[in-house]
Amino acid sequence: MNHLKSESFVTSETPVPEDDASFAELLSSFEQQHGESAGQTLQGVIVSVSPEAILVDIGRKMEGSLPLSAWREQHDEEPKPGDAIAVMSSGRDDEGYYRLSLLRIERPKDWSGLQHAFAERQTIAGTVVEQVKGGFRVDLGVPAFMPASRSGVRNAEEMPNLVGQEIQCRITKLDVDKEDVVVDRRVVIEEEQARRKDEAFHLLAEGAVVTGRVRNVMDFGAFVDIGGIDGLLHVVDMSWSRVSKPADVLKPGDELTVKILKIDSAAKKISLGLKQLQDDPWTVAGRTFNQGDRVSGTVSRLTDFGAFVELMPGVDGLIHLSEMSWDKRVRKPSDVLKPGERVDVVVLQVNVAERRIGLGLKQALGDPWTAVPGKYPVGATVEGAITNIAPFGAFLDLGDGIEGMIHISDITNEKRLEHPREVLKKGQIARAVVLELDAERRRIRLGMKQLEPTKADLYIAGHKVGDTVSGRIVDVQGTRAKVELDEGIVAQCSMKPKEEPSVEPALEKQSDVSTLSAMLAARWKQGAPEAENAAAAREGQIRAFRIAALDPDKHLIGLELAS
Numbered sequence: 001m002n003h004l005k006s007e008s009f010v011t012s013e014t015p016v017p018e019d020d021a022s023f024a025e026l027l028s029s030f031e032q033q034h035g036e037s038a039g040q041t042l043q044g045v046i047v048s049v050s051p052e053a054i055l056v057d058i059g060r061k062m063e064g065s066l067p068l069s070a071w072r073e074q075h076d077e078e079p080k081p082g083d084a085i086a087v088m089s090s091g092r093d094d095e096g097y098y099r100l101s102l103l104r105i106e107r108p109k110d111w112s113g114l115q116h117a118f119a120e121r122q123t124i125a126g127t128v129v130e131q132v133k134g135g136f137r138v139d140l141g142v143p144a145f146m147p148a149s150r151s152g153v154r155n156a157e158e159m160p161n162l163v164g165q166e167i168q169c170r171i172t173k174l175d176v177d178k179e180d181v182v183v184d185r186r187v188v189i190e191e192e193q194a195r196r197k198d199e200a201f202h203l204l205a206e207g208a209v210v211t212g213r214v215r216n217v218m219d220f221g222a223f224v225d226i227g228g229i230d231g232l233l234h235v236v237d238m239s240w241s242r243v244s245k246p247a248d249v250l251k252p253g254d255e256l257t258v259k260i261l262k263i264d265s266a267a268k269k270i271s272l273g274l275k276q277l278q279d280d281p282w283t284v285a286g287r288t289f290n291q292g293d294r295v296s297g298t299v300s301r302l303t304d305f306g307a308f309v310e311l312m313p314g315v316d317g318l319i320h321l322s323e324m325s326w327d328k329r330v331r332k333p334s335d336v337l338k339p340g341e342r343v344d345v346v347v348l349q350v351n352v353a354e355r356r357i358g359l360g361l362k363q364a365l366g367d368p369w370t371a372v373p374g375k376y377p378v379g380a381t382v383e384g385a386i387t388n389i390a391p392f393g394a395f396l397d398l399g400d401g402i403e404g405m406i407h408i409s410d411i412t413n414e415k416r417l418e419h420p421r422e423v424l425k426k427g428q429i430a431r432a433v434v435l436e437l438d439a440e441r442r443r444i445r446l447g448m449k450q451l452e453p454t455k456a457d458l459y460i461a462g463h464k465v466g467d468t469v470s471g472r473i474v475d476v477q478g479t480r481a482k483v484e485l486d487e488g489i490v491a492q493c494s495m496k497p498k499e500e501p502s503v504e505p506a507l508e509k510q511s512d513v514s515t516l517s518a519m520l521a522a523r524w525k526q527g528a529p530e531a532e533n534a535a536a537a538r539e540g541q542i543r544a545f546r547i548a549a550l551d552p553d554k555h556l557i558g559l560e561l562a563s
Contacts, residue, residue, distance in 0.1 A: 043192060044100070046083045054079050056087060056100055059196075059228075064089065064098035071102065077164070084165050086125075111176050114142065118171040123188055126169055128162050136162065138169065144181035152186040197228050201268060204229070206260055209277065214254040222250050224258060224272055231270035233258060238274050240281045240314025242300065281314035286352035288312070293347040294364060299337050307333040309345060309359055317357035319345060324361045326368060326401050326442075336361070368400040369442055376404075376444060378434050381451065386428045394420045396432060396446055403444075406432055410447035413454075455488045456555045467547045468562050473539055481537060483545060483559055491557035493545060495537055537561075 044056035047063060054066040066087060071079050079085075087100040117124050126138040128146070135147040136159075146169065153159050173182035204210070204226075212226035221234040233256075235246050243249055250256075262271040289295065289311065297309035300316055306323075308316040324330045324337075337343065346363035349356075376382060376398065384397040384404075393407040408420050417423065424430065432446035453461075463469070471483040471491065479495045537543065549558030 042087050042089055042100075043189065044085055044087050046079050046081050046085060048081055049079050055097075056085065058087065058089070058098060058100070060098065062092075062096050062098060064100040065093065066100040066102065082161065084162075084167075086166065086168050111142070114140065114171065114174060114181065115176065118174040121170060123168050123170055124183075125166060126183065127166050128164060131160060131163055138167070138183055140181065140183070142179065142181060144171075144183045146183045146185060150184040150186045152189040193228070200227050200229055201265075201270075204260055204263060204270065206263055208260045209257060210260065211255065211257050212272075214250050214252050214256060217247050217250055217252060219246070222246050224256060226258070226270070226272075229270065231258070231260070231272040233272040233274060237261065237272065237276065240275050240278065241310070242316075275314075281312055282352050282355050285312065285315045285357065286350065289347050289350050289357060291347055291349060294344060295347060296342060296344050297359075299339050299341045299343060301339060302333045302337065304332075307337045309343060311357065315357070317345070317347070317359040319359045319361050323348070323359065323363070326362045326365075328401060368402055369439055372402060372444070373437065373439055376402075376434050376437060378437055380434045381431060382434060382446065383429065383431045386424055386426055386430055389420050389424060389426055391419060394424050394430075396430060398444070404432065404434070404446040405444065406430075406446045406448055410435065410445075410449055413449045413452050454555060455486065456557065457552065459486060459489050460550050460552050460555070460557065463547055463550065465547050465550055468544055469547060469559075470542060470544050471559070473537060473541045473543065476537060476539055483543075485557070489557070491545075491559045493559035493561070494548075495561065 042058045042064075044058040044064060047055040047057050049055075049068070051068070053068055054071060056064045056066055058064045064087060066085075068079070085102070087102060089098045089100060091099055093099050116122070124140065126140045126144065129137045129139050131137075132145075135145055135149075136151060138144045138146050148156075148159060150172075151159065151162060153162055167185050168188045169183040169185040170187055171181060172184045172187075173180065175181075210226045212224040212231065214222050215225045215230060216223045219235075221232055221238070223230045224233050233250075235243050238246060238249050256274060257277065258272040258274050259276045260270060261273045261276065264270070295311060297311040297317065300308045300310045302308075306318050306320040308318055310316050319333075319337075321330050321333065324333070330336055343361060344364040345359040345361055348358040348360050348363070351357070382396070382398055382404065384399065386394050387397045387403060388395045391408075393405055394411070395403045395405055398404055406420075408417050411417060411420060412423055430448060431451055432448045433450045434444060435447045435450070436443075436445035438444075469485060471485040473481050473493075474484050474490070475482040476495070481493045481495055483491045483493045485491055544562035545559040546562045547557065548560045549556070551557075
């Protein structure tokens with residue numbers, strides 16, 4: 001409907017209707033201000049007959065009253081309920097009924113009168129005599145034919161009721177020579193309806209609240225009869241909630257109280273609203289929802305950028321893609337949610353003026369990173385499935401939406417990799433150690449090669465304390481030296497000589513002078529071998545060593561010079 005700016009048709013003398021006024025009350029008020037429609041020609045239907053008066057339904061809030069004596073002056077037969085009659089209103093009586101009189105429409109007395117009525121397109125009176133094939137025979141003083149399609153009766157079942165009634169009609173064909181006369185009643189009825197509709201249209205004002213009946217329901221809305229005038233109730237004005245099909249909300253015959261939103265006086269079109277009679281849900285939402293509130297709603301629809309959740313009728317909040325998961329990059333809302341699903345969300349922001357509410361799904365689920373520092377400290381060993389592989393590394397699923405990144409340089413010690421796919425594949429279960437944790441930036445760096453056994457680990461596993469091994473001295477610092485036991489395996493060696501038992505106590509216990517002399521001679525000949533060995537140790541020298549200590553956890557090997 002074209003919502004053009006229009007002027008109100010309520011004058012200074014016309015009372016402005018209250019919001020709860022019905023259309024009939026508006027019409028009554030208008031009639032009281034404008035002489036009770038005095039002098040108007042009206043089509044009515046007899047409702048009842050009493051000894052003094054005939055009650056006639058003239059399409060107003062109150063019936064009209066016609067004196068029975070006035071009827072008998074013009075008719076030989078008695079009035080019957082259901083008969084249609086033409087009357088004229090002359091105001092109201094003390095009881096509020098319209099004062100009616102029979103319409104006196106001139107009946108042409110001869111052919112010249114008929115010719116004048118035909119030329120001037122005058123409305124004349126006639127009596128329906130009988131129903132014939134294709135229409136009716138009408139007595140105008142001369143016989144005339146009225147086609148059924150121009151009788152003004154829509155239903156074929158009601159056509160017999162027209163026989164015997166006095167009607168108003170207009171001559172549409174007149175052939176004096178052949179005495180052929182054709183009349184049209186429908187055009188008179190339509191002109192009267194148009195006149196009454198125009199009067200009623202001028203009673204209406206934008207903002208008025210009126211009652212009406214649904215006449216027809218279309219895909220885009222419903223047409224509502226508000227006293228002989230159709231107004232359009234568009235689908236967007238039916239409810240604050242989203243209405244997919246008007247037929248789901250309304251059906252023909254429903255009585256409604258609606259508000260007049262727009263009046264297009266030029267096109268005679270009226271826009272109606274139903275939801276405007278209810279509180280704006282966004283006003284209620286502004287009082288109900290606050291930032292940080294945890295609420296629940298139903299997913300109403302999905303878009304490329306997020307999901308809308310109905311929090312209350314007429315109020316939808318948006319969960320943006322970025323607010324659906326803490327760590328997983330959600331590419332489509334349908335990967336996480338589906339229409340009709342009930343979800344818990346957290347209100348992130350409320351903007352009533354722009355009718356927007358920002359919602360967070362991940363906030364309602366809880367931030368898994370709050371437990372990460374205690375759960376995955378540096379040095380901890382973790383296990384999980386490879387979720388994604390990139391040229392620079394691979395991602396390991398740690399659970400609860402947490403992923404750690406294994407850089408390509410930390411995957412293996414065996415060889416230099418060109419791409420992680422050389423040793424890893426998506427879905428593979430892998431073990432790694434936490435190398436670095438940045439909770440603020442939500443990053444965990446992992447390493448797999450740090451869990452691979454080194455050559456030192458293998459060497460330690462194959463030896464025990466006390467074993468004699470050979471090695472090459474690669475560095476000497478005072479009484480300590482570094483010894484290379486194998487390629488890439490370096491041990492620490494203490495170069496201090498072993499303390500020998502003192503000779504003096506032994507001498508005291510010996511009484512044999514010859515034995516003592518032999519011992520001293522032997523020691524002099526050996527020249528103190530331990531001191532000599534320590535002093536002679538130098539870089540590049542290959543020597544025999546005894547394993548003094550092994551520490552698998554620290555990958556350390558301790559040596560001492562072998563005897």
